[in-house]
Amino acid sequence: MTENLLGLATDLYELTMAQSYLEHGKIGNAVFSLFVRKLPEKRNFLVSCGLEILLEHLERFRFSDRELKYLKSLKIFSDSFLDYLREYEFKGKVYAIPEGRVFFQNEPVIQIEGSLPEVQILETLVINVIHFQVVVASKAVRSYLVAKGKPLVDFGFRRAHTVEGGIYAARASYIAGFEGSSNLEAGLRFGIPVFGTMAHSYVMIFDSEEEAFKSFAESFPDRTIFLLDTYDTLKAAKKAVKLAKEGVKAVGVRLDSGDIKELSVKVRKILDEAGLRDTKIFVSGGVDETKIKEWLMENAPIDAFGVGTKFITSADAPYLDMAYKLVEYEGKPKVKKSPGKVTFPFKRQVLRHYEGGVMSYDETLRYEDTDRGLVELVLENQTLKKELPSLKDIRNTLKDELETLPEGLKSIDEKEEYKVLVR
Amino acid sequence: MTENLLGLATDLYELTMAQSYLEHGKIGNAVFSLFVRKLPEKRNFLVSCGLEILLEHLERFRFSDRELKYLKSLKIFSDSFLDYLREYEFKGKVYAIPEGRVFFQNEPVIQIEGSLPEVQILETLVINVIHFQVVVASKAVRSYLVAKGKPLVDFGFRRAHTVEGGIYAARASYIAGFEGSSNLEAGLRFGIPVFGTMAHSYVMIFDSEEEAFKSFAESFPDRTIFLLDTYDTLKAAKKAVKLAKEGVKAVGVRLDSGDIKELSVKVRKILDEAGLRDTKIFVSGGVDETKIKEWLMENAPIDAFGVGTKFITSADAPYLDMAYKLVEYEGKPKVKKSPGKVTFPFKRQVLRHYEGGVMSYDETLRYEDTDRGLVELVLENQTLKKELPSLKDIRNTLKDELETLPEGLKSIDEKEEYKVLVR
Numbered sequence: 136m137t138e139n140l141l142g143l144a145t146d147l148y149e150l151t152m153a154q155s156y157l158e159h160g161k162i163g164n165a166v167f168s169l170f171v172r173k174l175p176e177k178r179n180f181l182v183s184c185g186l187e188i189l190l191e192h193l194e195r196f197r198f199s200d201r202e203l204k205y206l207k208s209l210k211i212f213s214d215s216f217l218d219y220l221r222e223y224e225f226k227g228k229v230y231a232i233p234e235g236r237v238f239f240q241n242e243p244v245i246q247i248e249g250s251l252p253e254v255q256i257l258e259t260l261v262i263n264v265i266h267f268q269v270v271v272a273s274k275a276v277r278s279y280l281v282a283k284g285k286p287l288v289d290f291g292f293r294r295a296h297t298v299e300g301g302i303y304a305a306r307a308s309y310i311a312g313f314e315g316s317s318n319l320e321a322g323l324r325f326g327i328p329v330f331g332t333m334a335h336s337y338v339m340i341f342d343s344e345e346e347a348f349k350s351f352a353e354s355f356p357d358r359t360i361f362l363l364d365t366y367d368t369l370k371a372a373k374k375a376v377k378l379a380k381e382g383v384k385a386v387g388v389r390l391d392s393g394d395i396k397e398l399s400v401k402v403r404k405i406l407d408e409a410g411l412r413d414t415k416i417f418v419s420g421g422v423d424e425t426k427i428k429e430w431l432m433e434n435a436p437i438d439a440f441g442v443g444t445k446f447i448t449s450a451d452a453p454y455l456d457m458a459y460k461l462v463e464y465e466g467k468p469k470v471k472k473s474p475g476k477v478t479f480p481f482k483r484q485v486l487r488h489y490e491g492g493v494m495s496y497d498e499t500l501r502y503e504d505t506d507r508g509l510v511e512l513v514l515e516n517q518t519l520k521k522e523l524p525s526l527k528d529i530r531n532t533l534k535d536e537l538e539t540l541p542e543g544l545k546s547i548d549e550k551e552e553y554k555v556l557v558r
Numbered sequence: 559m560t561e562n563l564l565g566l567a568t569d570l571y572e573l574t575m576a577q578s579y580l581e582h583g584k585i586g587n588a589v590f591s592l593f594v595r596k597l598p599e600k601r602n603f604l605v606s607c608g609l610e611i612l613l614e615h616l617e618r619f620r621f622s623d624r625e626l627k628y629l630k631s632l633k634i635f636s637d638s639f640l641d642y643l644r645e646y647e648f649k650g651k652v653y654a655i656p657e658g659r660v661f662f663q664n665e666p667v668i669q670i671e672g673s674l675p676e677v678q679i680l681e682t683l684v685i686n687v688i689h690f691q692v693v694v695a696s697k698a699v700r701s702y703l704v705a706k707g708k709p710l711v712d713f714g715f716r717r718a719h720t721v722e723g724g725i726y727a728a729r730a731s732y733i734a735g736f737e738g739s740s741n742l743e744a745g746l747r748f749g750i751p752v753f754g755t756m757a758h759s760y761v762m763i764f765d766s767e768e769e770a771f772k773s774f775a776e777s778f779p780d781r782t783i784f785l786l787d788t789y790d791t792l793k794a795a796k797k798a799v800k801l802a803k804e805g806v807k808a809v810g811v812r813l814d815s816g817d818i819k820e821l822s823v824k825v826r827k828i829l830d831e832a833g834l835r836d837t838k839i840f841v842s843g844g845v846d847e848t849k850i851k852e853w854l855m856e857n858a859p860i861d862a863f864g865v866g867t868k869f870i871t872s873a874d875a876p877y878l879d880m881a882y883k884l885v886e887y888e889g890k891p892k893v894k895k896s897p898g899k900v901t902f903p904f905k906r907q908v909l910r911h912y913e914g915g916v917m918s919y920d921e922t923l924r925y926e927d928t929d930r931g932l933v934e935l936v937l938e939n940q941t942l943k944k945e946l947p948s949l950k951d952i953r954n955t956l957k958d959e960l961e962t963l964p965e966g967l968k969s970i971d972e973k974e975e976y977k978v979l980v981r
Contacts, residue, residue, distance in 0.1 A: 143742040146715055147742055151774075151781075155774050155776075155777035156760075158773075167759070255757075255760075258716070259715050264721070266717055267723075295719070296718070296720065296723045297686070299721065319566040320564075320566035330570060331574055333574070334681070336681075337575045337579075340674065341584075351575075448877045450876050453876045461758070464763060
């Protein structure tokens with residue numbers, strides 16, 4: 136169990152500051168706000184994601200002998216501070232914009248309230264958990280926006296930054312509208328549908344491509360997708376036709392390299408001419424929202440997409456200018472004035488205004504100044520204040536939200552700013 | 559314990575293929591090679607990293623009731639295949655280019671040998687673990703190459719893609735020549751030196767900046783670094799001087815925003831004029847190799863760098879074109895011919911040739927055709943074939959290797975190709 140504690144999932148300075156706060160009586164009620172200062176060039180909106188995972192991480196943010204022995208060995212901390220850490224459990228409040236909602240610059244996606252040292256030492260962990268999942272959900276939704284309802288599957292696990300990264304990215308992509316993932320651990324943990332085809336190695340192992348296709352269909356008669364590009368895509372398509380005539384059926388074929396648009400047209404023709412109109416064409420290999428949009432604009436006969444590396448690393452925007460800033464202490468506003476970095480004071484609520492069913496602008500104001508808004512109190516004194524929604528509900532929340540998103544914000548190439556009024 | 563098993567850290571298709579291999583008697587000896595097809599535009603070389611972590615992951619790649627129950631629920635797999643997985647433990651061989659060595663396109667950084675199903679199902683995990691650590695070590699070393707011996711510290715934890723990502727990135731950056739990390743868990747697990755200063759929130763909590771500085775110095779008299787940019791960097795530098803005259807000493811100051819070059823000059827002047835020549839200037843906030851190079855070329859009086867977000871996400875090259883490909887089966891060569899994707903057959907060795915102490919070209923050839931080279935047999939039948947080097951040794955290996963790197967390859971802006979002869 137102790138190996139699963141996360142007390143050291145933090146930066147050294149969080150703990151030195153906390154000790155010094157305690158030594159100087161700075162233990163009043165504090166609010167930290169997690170927000171994004173400015174959206175990346177390629178993002179018109181962000182998707183709230185990761186709250187449930189954050190709550191799990193917060194529960195595990197504790198210190199056992201393993202952690203305390205190490206901290207003592209550093210000869211930095213006082214014994215009384217180590218005692219404080221031994222007793223540490225987060226008992227404060229978490230406010231959040233729920234998962235699956237769209238949010239923008241200067242909007243507090245997470246706010247943490249508690250005694251100053253208690254909430255200071257969570258900084259690194261809170262940013263780490265939420266930042267990545269917002270990054271990857273906000274990337275995945277771009278594919279969803281251009282796929283015109285065609286199924287998308289997360290194929291990125293292998294190039295995710297760590298195993299854990301692959302698992303959380305699968306979850307984020309499902310929220311963003313993907314149909315499922317190749318990632319089995321994500322399937323188990325989150326109930327996400329899992330998908331898979333075959334790899335080139337499978338085709339290469341058999342004496343012929345035909346034998347490989349046949350063998351796979353023998354093993355999995357109802358779920359075979361032939362990978363066509365190991366040797367020659369069009370010849371392989373013809374082999375699929377020949378096998379179908381012999382009774383060896385595939386639900387689909389996969390194209391993984393070459394000129395996907397051209398190949399999809401030619402393969403579709405080969406399949407259709409043989410009467411295999413129900414055989415789907417699945418594509419993978421460097422797929423991202425730009426390619427999906429391009430192929431579909433050219434009417435490429437593609438039925439589904441495996442989206443991998445560029446999505447899971449959010450290659451065009453792998454990080455956000457996200458900060459966890461002190462906004463309130465003992466009821467008083469806190470503002471930092473470094474150049475280019477301004478924080479809005481106080482715990483905040485976000486109001487979303489609509490015109491004809493379309494979002495027109497957002498407004499952030501003091502949490503106490505309104506009784507409605509996007510921000511919800513989620514956790515207080517180790518107790519959930521409301522049941523967390525299921526993953527499917529979160530996914531539906533986002534689908535509904537996207538219906539109300541202004542058309543301009545849905546563009547994957549044109550920058551459009553959404554107005555956030557800070558009061 | 560079972561929660562720590564990694565059997566499901568794989569893609570669905572690895573398991574369907576494995577079942578079909580078993581059903582068709584394809585259980586001969588296979589070799590898969592992990593290599594990079596083409597280096598990114600911004601990388602002239604890569605750093606081998608992650609082997610020790612991979613070996614730990616391989617040990618945990620097993621299936622308990624938790625995993626098997628889930629797989630059974632999918633109604634895809636046969637009972638005899640699930641029995642195979644229950645007994646699964648990797649007993650094959652791992653060949654590797656040791657951590658801390660430089661490597662290039664088409665060189666097998668990892669090769670895995672064993673029965674075909676046994677090594678097929680490791681594909682996703684092997685790529686996942688090694689890919690990220692090579693990405694991040696190869697990014698970190700760029701800062702090391704331009705820092706001219708000035709200390710670098712990993713400050714990236716909060717924007718790493720997951721907690722695990724931050725921990726492995728800290729390790730990779732230490733290998734790449736960083737002095738240490740802010741990441742406490744990495745400090746504990748790997749013995750990496752840990753560093754930290756103070757955050758803006760600390761300064762803001764006190765009634766005045768002066769009081770904040772003084773309070774921190776009271777708590778940590780020997781390791782105080784004043785953060786200067788919460789309100790006004792130059793005014794804060796003057797406060798540091800005033801405090802020093804009162805006996806409140808800091809080992810350094812930190813600049814985190816604004817025109818770092820200009821501010822460093824002005825702050826240095828303020829400190830020097832007060833006789834505080836030993837007070838170091840530490841900078842952070844968007845630091846990467848491009849900025850380090852620029853500042854040092856302009857002789858900015860900076861003593862150390864906190865390198866964060868852009869390093870830990872490898873923002874300019876967040877992924878590699880890395881593949882795990884079948885190269886040999888039952889002693890016979892295996893080659894795939896998809897357009898633009900060619901695999902070199904057979905288990906391979908890499909020979910590095912030098913001229914006057916400088917690397918001149920590499921050569922890859924069949925493993926059996928030579929008795930020397932970079933590639934080492936590391937694991938066989940669950941037994942280490944040689945002791946793994948300490949992290950410090952790996953770090954020194956890389957330092958030595960960089961001494962032999964051709965000057966052109968050390969450039970962070972100019973692309974230069976290194977010759978790898980494939981025989």
